[in-house]
Amino acid sequence: MKEPVQLDLFEVCEEQPHQAVLNGMYYERATGKFVSFVRGRRHFEVSPGRCLGDKAWKEKTMKERSI
Secondary structure, eight states, rough: OOOOOOTTTOOOOOSSSSOOOOOOEETTTTTTTTEETTEEEEEEEEEOOOOOOOHHHHHHHHHHOOO
């Protein structure tokens, strides 16, 4: 009887070099918008006026997570 195969879902592929992948919400200085990234791909963007975060969160994100 064959033994079950167990996959390591968190294993880093050795063939591709390790690169930082953007995940989450960032502030893009070039456009002046908040941009959401999922697995390194741009998901959506929103202007600061339409963004649902409060003022403190927006200021913190603009300062600490700007790209």
